[in-house]
Amino acid sequence: MRVLVTLPTYNEAENIGRLLDQLLAVHPGLEVLVVDDDSPDGTWKIVEERAAAESRVHLLRRTHERGRGTAGRDGFRWAVEHGAEFVVEMDADFSHHPRYIPPLIEAAEQGADLVIGSRLVSGGGEVGRGLLRPLITKAANLYIRTVLWLRVRDCTSGYRLYRGALLARIPWDRVESRGPEIVQETLLWARALGAQIVEVPILFEERAAGQSTFNIRIMRRSLLAILRFRLRRFRV
Ligand SMILES: Nc1nc2c(ncn2[C@@H]2O[C@H](COP(=O)(O)OP(=O)(O)OP(=O)(O)O)[C@@H](O)[C@H]2O)c(=O)[nH]1
Numbered sequence: 001m002r003v004l005v006t007l008p009t010y011n012e013a014e015n016i017g018r019l020l021d022q023l024l025a026v027h028p029g030l031e032v033l034v035v036d037d038d039s040p041d042g043t044w045k046i047v048e049e050r051a052a053a054e055s056r057v058h059l060l061r062r063t064h065e066r067g068r069g070t071a072g073r074d075g076f077r078w079a080v081e082h083g084a085e086f087v088v089e090m091d092a093d094f095s096h097h098p099r100y101i102p103p104l105i106e107a108a109e110q111g112a113d114l115v116i117g118s119r120l121v122s123g124g125g126e127v128g129r130g131l132l133r134p135l136i137t138k139a140a141n142l143y144i145r146t147v148l149w150l151r152v153r154d155c156t157s158g159y160r161l162y163r164g165a166l167l168a169r170i171p172w173d174r175v176e177s178r179g180p181e182i183v184q185e186t187l188l189w190a191r192a193l194g195a196q197i198v199e200v201p202i203l204f205e206e207r208a209a210g211q212s213t214f215n216i217r218i219m220r221r222s223l224l225a226i227l228r229f230r231l232r233r234f235r236v
């Protein structure tokens with residue numbers, strides 16, 4: 001499998017069908033894995049029907065666990081088991097547009113192990129999100145880069161391509177994040193493994209439809225997780 005796109009989903013029924021159409025059209029060698037936590041709105045059902053008719057669509061339905069972090073981890077493990085060469089993880093709400101997959105792949109073909117779709121490099125940004133959300137993005141990144149000594153500009157972007165060989169070396173049993181802070185934790189594992197990390201610009205758009213899971217409690221938990229990461233050892 002050359003390119004696998006993993007999509008953690010929770011209540012994305014309004015977006016998932018159209019997103020799958022667009023993703024399958026990006027490249028004939030591209031496959032998609034949806035990791036759904038038994039969404040009450042039936043996202044998994046739409047994907048299940050699609051997977052029955054289309055061999056490039058796969059569903060991992062999790063009924064005993066919920067969380068953006070553990071869903072991401074399970075998607076990556078699936079990708080490693082199935083031997084994917086490149087693994088793109090992205091949000092399923094059209095904030096991460098499929099049009100950026102080709103430039104992500106291009107950067108990986110030039111040698112990068114981890115390619116970040118970045119709002120904070122020249123040409124990148126956020127559109128349709130008012131003044132506050134872009135400001136939160138910038139402040140969160142300033143904090144994370146300072147605490148964790150990271151040189152990456154957009155440490156909170158969840159739109160990324162990982163080389164499968166890099167994912168295979170991450171010790172998933174030691175990955176602790178249950179929530180969105182997994183995005184920072186995988187970055188720290190990648191750094192510990194000596195990965196070549198590059199950023200390519202993306203325009204992050206407001207979600208197309210459905211409800212956001214973002215709230216103050218999640219943000220506070222993520223900010224605290226950063227302090228815990230500072231105190232942890234990421235040696236492999
Ligand atoms: N499997 C799974 N996916 C989740 C969970 N929480 C969020 N997601 C998915 O993770 C992605 C990002 O979540 P969003 O709710 O868009 O969070 P966000 O992007 O920080 O917030 P907005 O910018 O306001 O949309 C989306 O594809 C969600 O469906 C969860 O508990 N389990």
Ligand SMILES: [Mg+2]
Pocket residue numbers: 091093095207212
């Ligand atoms: Mg979103």
